[in-house]
Amino acid sequence: MKEISFESQVLHTPFEKEDAYHSLSMPVYNTAAYEFDSAEAMEAAFCGYTSDHAYSRITNPTVQNFENKIRVVTEAFSVTALNSGMAAISNALITVAYSGANIITSAHLFGNTYSFLKNTLGAFGVEARFCDLTNPEEVSSQVDENTCAIFLEVITNPQLEVADLKKLSAIGKEKGVPLIADTTVVPFNIFKAKDFGVDIEIVSSTKYISGGATSIGGLILDYGTFDWKRSSKLADMTTQFGNGTFTAKLRKEIHRNLGAYMTPQVAYMQTLGLETMEVRYERQTQTCLELAKRLQSLKEIESVNYTGLKESPFYKISNAQFGSYPGAMFTFNLSSKEACFSFMNKLKLIRRATNLFDNKTLAIHPASTIYGTFTEEQRQSMDVSSKTIRLSLGLESVDDLFNDIKQALSQEIF
The missing domain is CATH 3.90.1150.10 (Aspartate Aminotransferase, domain 1)
Structure with a gap:
């Protein structure tokens, strides 16, 4: 069959497992825990040797179905659904940041994002370096050996400033720094972040995806394009996880420990919203x-x-x-x-x-x-x-x- 359109893909991406009653919509799995056939199967699930669900703070079938639909239509390496856009921003940046690190960004940010970078991360020894992201020379001059990310909104809110993403990506590739972009203003059915060099994409799914402000949610899309051997924090993990190192750190530690995973009820509503987003x-x-x-x-x-x-x-x-x-x-x-x-x-x-x-x-x-x-x-x-x-x-x-x-x-x- 020929490659199908965005709107057809989001409607027809199959479930990971066949539903017992052949439901056309993924059921809402309102459960915290899951039973296992054996202690060995339980061990395998908890240690990540299988994709079986262990606890809904970590994974859930309804949320996973939502994540998988987005992964298919964006061709991302992985998608992680969280309970707000701010949760997506905080989880993504905490995954790469460390005390003594700095993040190159703009002062033209949504208010809570600015506060998170300057105040919350700042209290843990992470410096936000605010500069003009429309000036590649200034950006390049601000990057040093402790820069862990270049972060921006692709269209700033409310200033409506637009930086050249390919130029920023080129700086990141040269300096060994991932480009992390909040793309909420323009959804991924129109804007292909990977094509413009974005390594990690952040989306507030509360906006277009939810289908009319039905629910709060956020997404982290890892395109698997960054060489994490160049990250002083994550380099040691690359032997095992390669270009999937960011996702491994996020899924196996950060989002589990911060406890901000999306709920199944929200995932169900946002799956419906995704189907009509186009x-x-x-x-x-x-x-x-x-x-x-x-x-x-x-x-x-x-x-x-x-x-x-x-x-x-x-x-x-x-x-x-x-x-x-x-x-x-x-x-x-x-x-x-x-x-x-x-x-x-x-x-x-x-x-x-x-x-x-x-x-x-x-x-x-x-x-x-x-x-x-x-x-x-x-x-x-x-x-x-x-x-x-x-x-x-x-x-x-x-x-x-x-x-x-x-x-x-x-x-x-x-």
């Missing part, structure tokens, strides 16, 4: 681009920022990496924080809520919410403006959304 993404991103263009015509709006607009300074590199529809999120600036609050309070259709890529369109004022506990100096250093509104586009009619925005700006509807 069609939802197409609708959401088309609406996103059209609405961003329309908002440029409104006099009350100072600027519109979306990397799919030709006016964006990142349009060319965004188009090369993500195509014509780079995610279903954009930002726009009004005259002041007060104007932003007035606008949000007048919205009738668009919801005032956090999260991204719900089926409903969501508006948030990042400076007062996601970055609300940061100092003004910190917000300025991260280019988070009090004049900025972030929109996450849902499945509504673009005309209805545009009309709601116009009435919230107190502009007459024509």
